[in-house]
Amino acid sequence: MSPRIEVAERPGVGLDGSVRPSEDVVVVLPHAIVLLDGATSVDPRLPSGGWYASRLAGELSGRLTGYPDTDLADLLAAAIKTVARDHGLVPGRSPSSTVAVLRWSDTVIEGLVLADSPIVAFTADGPSVLADTRIGSMPRGAGYRDRLSSGGGYGENHLAALREAVQSTATHRNVEGGFWVAEADPDAAHQAVRATWPRDDVTTVLMASDGVTCGIETYGVLPGWPALRDLAVSEGLEAVLDVVRAAERSDPDGRRWPRPKAHDDQALVVAQFRP
Template sequence: MLPRIEVAERPGVGLDGAVRPSEDVVVVLPNAVVLLDGATALDPALPSGGWFASRLAGELAGRLVGYPDADIADLLAAAIKAVARDHGLVPGESPSSTVALLRWNDRVVEGLVLADSPIVAFTDGGPAPLVDGRLAAMPRGVGYRDRLASGAGYGDDHLVALRDAATSMSRRRNIDGGFWVAEADPDAAHYAERATWPRAGLTTVLMASDGVSCGVDTYGVFADWTAVRDLAMAQGPEAVLDRVRAAENEDPNGTRWPRPKPHDDQAMVVADFTR
């Protein structure tokens, strides 16, 4: 029997503060759900993170349906390779995306996370987060976050500081001791965090882009993932997005919670396995 899947999505704003199409991508398949969060491109010469996420989602979806028993990291690697090949992408000089992948059959449920889009599985023993914390562990240094915390706000100087931070962070992308993300290097897929749960013991699984998980990890508007699950099950996942966006509206200049943009794209999936 298929789980009941609910999806909530909402665009954030671009670096200019204007609303634009979301760069998060969610694909629901008969045996899987894919959630991708395309990274905002700071180099205008590059395609957008949303462009990359959309193409990666298409390649990955076909493989998940066509090869239901294949290793999910191998499928992700093949999808990355196909996008890079077809569009002439070069490792280290290409757009990128996080990956959260959930796949199930009658016996087990598998999860794969690459970069900061977590999956949280709920069993009889409580929440079991599947998190890739390597990006969050990278040293940040002095930069745009300190500017925002001081009250400098968003604007041209913020963009300069943000580009400096992105340049520094790009040197740590997809290398040992750094962090891993879907880009143009297929090997990144095999550095993903993974977990497998017996299907019989699962109740609910949450998937989220960081525009939603920040409500737990950064803003603290939710005490924990159980509170997120409870609100989503009672009022729907849109209510979770509303709560996070309301917190951001109370901090429009990023002083309390320094962040690249006032509002990030939001995507959330709730999979109910109790059916």
């Protein structure tokens, strides 16, 4: 029996505060789901994170369909390699994206996560969270956060401070002791975190970009994964996105919750394997 899958997506804003297409990408396949969150670029010379995420999603989805039994990390590595080769991307100077892949058979459910787009499987024991937390431990630079906290708001000065922070964080990207993300180095795929669950044990699986998980991890307007699941199931996935957006609208200048953009892109997937 196939799971019941629902998806909700909503664009945020760019670094200049204007509305633009979402850089999150969700693809639902017969036996897999892919969720990517393209990193917003602060370098106008680079393609956008959404551009990269869209191309990586296409390559990865084709491989998941064509090679359903191949190791997930091997499929991701091949997809990263192809995108980098076809578009002349160079490690360290290329757009990037998080990756979350869910794949299931009649007996097992597999998850792979690279960077901060978690997968949460609910069993009789509660939520089992598959998350890559390495990026959260990296130095991020306090400048733009301190500036927002003191009332500096969003604007050109914010962008300059954010660019400095991003450049500092980038030195830790895809290196030992740092954090790993899909970019132009296929080896990053084998640094992903993995989990496998017996299918009969799993009732529901959640997948989300950080534009949704911030409602739990940063704003605290959702008290935990069970609360997010319950709201999504009872009132619909859009209700979850609304709660997060309402919190952000209450803090339009980022003073309470300093963050790169007033509103991030949102992507949420709920896959119900059993009632």
